[in-house]
Amino acid sequence: MRKxxxxxxxxxxxxxxxAYKFAANGYDLILNGxxxxxxxxLADALEKKYNVAVLQLPxxxxxxxxxxxxxxxxxxxxxxxxxxxxxxxxxxxxxYFEEGNVSDWNTMIDTNVKGFLYVAKAVSQLMVARNxxxxxxxxxxxxxxxxxxxxxxKEVYEKGNVxxxxxxxxxxxxxxxxIDMLRHNIKVTSINPGAAxxxxxxxxxxxxxxxxxxxxxxxxxxxxxxxxxxIYFCVSLPPHVCINDxxxxxxxxxxxxxxxxxxKS
Ligand code: NDP
Ligand code: 8X3
Numbered sequence: 001m002r003k004x005x006x007x008x009x010x011x012x013x014x015x016x017x018x019a020y021k022f023a024a025n026g027y028d029l030i031l032n033g034x035x036x037x038x039x040x041x042l043a044d045a046l047e048k049k050y051n052v053a054v055l056q057l058p059x060x061x062x063x064x065x066x067x068x069x070x071x072x073x074x075x076x077x078x079x080x081x082x083x084x085x086x087x088x089x090x091x092x093x094x095x096y097f098e099e100g101n102v103s104d105w106n107t108m109i110d111t112n113v114k115g116f117l118y119v120a121k122a123v124s125q126l127m128v129a130r131n132x133x134x135x136x137x138x139x140x141x142x143x144x145x146x147x148x149x150x151x152x153x154k155e156v157y158e159k160g161n162v163x164x165x166x167x168x169x170x171x172x173x174x175x176x177x178x179i180d181m182l183r184h185n186i187k188v189t190s191i192n193p194g195a196a197x198x199x200x201x202x203x204x205x206x207x208x209x210x211x212x213x214x215x216x217x218x219x220x221x222x223x224x225x226x227x228x229x230x231i232y233f234c235v236s237l238p239p240h241v242c243i244n245d246x247x248x249x250x251x252x253x254x255x256x257x258x259x260x261x262x263x264k265s
Contacts (some may be wrong), residue, residue, distance in 0.1 A: 003028065004027065004028050004081050004083075005027045005030070006030040006085070006123060007029065007030070007031055008085065008086055008088035009087040009148075010032055010088065011031075011033030011039055011197075012198060012199045012229075013200060014196070014224050014227045015033070015088070016224065017223075018085050018087070022054045023046040023049070025053065026050075026079075026249045027083070028052050029053075029054045029055070030054075030074070031057065034058060036058045055074065057074070061088045061115025064114045067122055070100055071123060084127075085146045086146065086147050087148040088119075089111055089112040090200070091203070091207070092104035092108055093187065094160070096159055105162045108162055112157075112163075112166035116147070116170060117173065120177065124143070124184075124186065127142055127145075131143075142184065142186060144235055145177065145186060145187065146189050146231055146235070147177070147188065149168055149174065150194075152256055153167030154192060154247065154256055156168075156211065158255050170190070188244070189244060190245045194247070194249030194253040194256070195215065195259075196222035196226070197216050230246065230248050
């Protein structure tokens with residue numbers, strides 16, 4: 001039976017690693033991001049290597065109209081989405097609150113909270129519509145939504161203020177979705193990674209690669225592949241089992257605040 005995964009933020013980091021992991025396991029893929037050149041390169045590579053079908057769906061998750069229109073206008077045979085990986089997001093800046101940049105705050109809230117909500121709503125509506133089919137119900141859950149949280153959504157750290165708030169919001173929305181999706185037989189899993197070396201810190205520090213690298217000083221951080229493995233594990237469990245909330249860090253990180261940077265593991 002055909003399986004479809006929809007991944008936002010697939011042009012880098014966790015999203016790209018998930019695209020490879022799910023393609024390797026036979027999923028057809030709907031891939032989103034803003035950088036269309038990267039989407040094209042990724043789609044070509046996945047189609048060639050794994051013989052899967054890829055639908056490129058470029059949009060900015062901040063653009064409400066683009067999100068809803070793009071998802072509603074997908075070809076009908078792509079609307080039977082099994083898994084949503086609601087991953088697109090970013091941090092911008094790491095400043096004391098009173099020195100924070102309001103434009104950075106707006107972008108983080110518009111992307112990590114509002115964009116995240118638009119995608120979750122548009123895709124969950126499609127999953128709920130499928131739930132009306134008794135044929136699908138006979139095959140177990142009618143959808144699995146993976147929301148990308150963070151350790152930053154579990155504890156607030158110094159200079160994390162608004163980014164942490166956006167991930168606390170993801171956490172609260174995941175809890176709410178999980179309750180409201182119960183009656184639709186849809187799983188909701190919140191994944192909360194700690195430090196992982198992707199493009200995340202380069203974006204956060206606006207291209208300052210030196211500062212971005214310092215974040216991982218003395219650490220062997222998570223890789224995007226580590227996170228993709230865990231996400232795939234959550235999705236591949238039996239139909240009646242749901243991991244609701246999962247925090248994953250490297251061995252040198254206890255939570256959003258405490259690290260042991262002395263050991264090179
Ligand atoms: P990357 O910067 O490597 O990737 C971010 C992805 O999000 C890119 O594909 C980017 O694509 C996409 N994206 C960003 N803004 C938008 C937008 N407005 N519309 C559509 N796509 C967008 O970071 P990560 O892979 O590390 O981060 C992915 C998620 O994981 C984020 O939500 C982040 O907050 C979270 N996270 C990251 C951790 C880390 O330490 N790396 C730890 C915990 C959570 P494009 O630019 O092409 O649009
Ligand atoms: C990304 C992890 O610790 O930089 O969400 O906030 S952290």
